[in-house]
Amino acid sequence: MSGFSGAEFMRLQLHPLMARIRRWGPALTKFLFVQILVQAVGALAGIIIVRTLDRQDYALYTISNSTTSGLFWLANSGITYAVSGIGGRVWQDRDRLGQVLKTALKVSRGMLFLASIPMLLLLVWLLHSNGGSAPVIAVIVLIVMVGAFTQLLSGIYVIAPRLVGEFRFLQKIDFVAAASRLLLVAAASAIFLDTVVAMVIAVAVAFAQWYVIRRWCSRNVNLAAPPDAAIAAEMRTIAIRQWPNELYFAFQGQISVFLLSLFGTTESVADLGALSRIGLLFAAMTATMQGIVLPGFARCQDAGRLPRLYAQVLAGNIAFASLPVVAAIVAPGPFLWLLGPKYSHLSLALLLIAINAAAGTLNGVAVALNAARAWVIPGWFLVPARLATQLGLMAAIGVSTLPQVLWISILAETSSAVLNIVAAAIFMRRFLRSRRAVMSI
Numbered sequence: 001m002s003g004f005s006g007a008e009f010m011r012l013q014l015h016p017l018m019a020r021i022r023r024w025g026p027a028l029t030k031f032l033f034v035q036i037l038v039q040a041v042g043a044l045a046g047i048i049i050v051r052t053l054d055r056q057d058y059a060l061y062t063i064s065n066s067t068t069s070g071l072f073w074l075a076n077s078g079i080t081y082a083v084s085g086i087g088g089r090v091w092q093d094r095d096r097l098g099q100v101l102k103t104a105l106k107v108s109r110g111m112l113f114l115a116s117i118p119m120l121l122l123l124v125w126l127l128h129s130n131g132g133s134a135p136v137i138a139v140i141v142l143i144v145m146v147g148a149f150t151q152l153l154s155g156i157y158v159i160a161p162r163l164v165g166e167f168r169f170l171q172k173i174d175f176v177a178a179a180s181r182l183l184l185v186a187a188a189s190a191i192f193l194d195t196v197v198a199m200v201i202a203v204a205v206a207f208a209q210w211y212v213i214r215r216w217c218s219r220n221v222n223l224a225a226p227p228d229a230a231i232a233a234e235m236r237t238i239a240i241r242q243w244p245n246e247l248y249f250a251f252q253g254q255i256s257v258f259l260l261s262l263f264g265t266t267e268s269v270a271d272l273g274a275l276s277r278i279g280l281l282f283a284a285m286t287a288t289m290q291g292i293v294l295p296g297f298a299r300c301q302d303a304g305r306l307p308r309l310y311a312q313v314l315a316g317n318i319a320f321a322s323l324p325v326v327a328a329i330v331a332p333g334p335f336l337w338l339l340g341p342k343y344s345h346l347s348l349a350l351l352l353i354a355i356n357a358a359a360g361t362l363n364g365v366a367v368a369l370n371a372a373r374a375w376v377i378p379g380w381f382l383v384p385a386r387l388a389t390q391l392g393l394m395a396a397i398g399v400s401t402l403p404q405v406l407w408i409s410i411l412a413e414t415s416s417a418v419l420n421i422v423a424a425a426i427f428m429r430r431f432l433r434s435r436r437a438v439m440s441i
Helices: 006-052 055-076 079-090 094-129 134-157 159-163 167-191 195-220 229-263 266-299 306-330 332-339 347-372 379-397 402-440
Strands: none
Touching (some): 055 079, 055 094, 055 195, 055 229, 079 347, 094 229, 134 195, 159 167, 167 195, 266 306, 266 347, 306 347, 379 402
16 A cells, blocks of 8 residues: 555445445435325325225235235246346347247246245135124135236346336336325325225236236337246256245245234234335335346446445445334334324334334345345245244244234344355355456466
């Protein structure tokens, strides 16, 4: 460091970071602002549903949404991650990118069929345990199937515009969808709104959103390209490796609802669903991650830049995730007022929900960053480790009340996040070694 003062050395070290901030800062800020607006509109729709439905109806709504997410996780089985990873290598070739999408659609349909049977049986049992009638259960099962299939299709198609940087297009769709859902929910609440109507509105809006995204893909990607056997083999390899992880995530997404349905009360299920609205505060950052950060991370082949990019993304999300936790400590009243008088007594649970959402966001970011590079932790190790952790927490803490279930989830999400960060360090070290080996040839 001879010839440089400490201040000069620091300026040289910070210059690349400042250059990236000047380059990406305005785009990220604008994207995040629009996403916050989108999530605010979506939150209004959610609040109308919370305040309109009685607690039993909202318990059924919570169970149905949780099952839809679980079914998506199982049907996905890493397919969308594979599309991101493989597509990140061929995103400039519309024919090859079309092959990636068509192959993913073919593989994912079979996965959805296999996943639907156990998840729908679980859904029927949970709905029946929480007071759902046979006709309502039958309709909800059908809606969940359509919703999960639509979500899976959208999750595949949307990767193409993300990879090519069509951020404004995607944000416009998100805003129109959120606004449409808000208007439909508000209108229904003035006439008649129950679990089935709320779910039909959500699925209808999601279907319209998928249709618009597919039209974009049909114009910009060669959707007539046939599926590719080599791509299918790579996707199936990733899916086989990821299946135990997806099974765990589907279980993890259901576990709080499942435990409260089995050992708690219908009211506690409704309380969990209502308080989980705070998770919408994290959705803006998640959407920004998926829309801008993850595609760039997937495309990055610079061995020197990749570790810094990973650390910056992780640090930014940790800082963002801490804000709702602070708000829940300092001013819980406004949150509870929004949910209505049925939930005004849940100050402690609100704080735990905020901490749980922050831990879940951190874990989700760690998982998403690894998935964007197809860095998959072997399921034979990951799933037993997570299940052992969760079973140990259940035995130590108990599972009959909402705070107990939330503490189990917080500690499980935190331990999983740490495990995924450690795994990322191992995979990244292998990547750096391989890049150095290539450069030395």
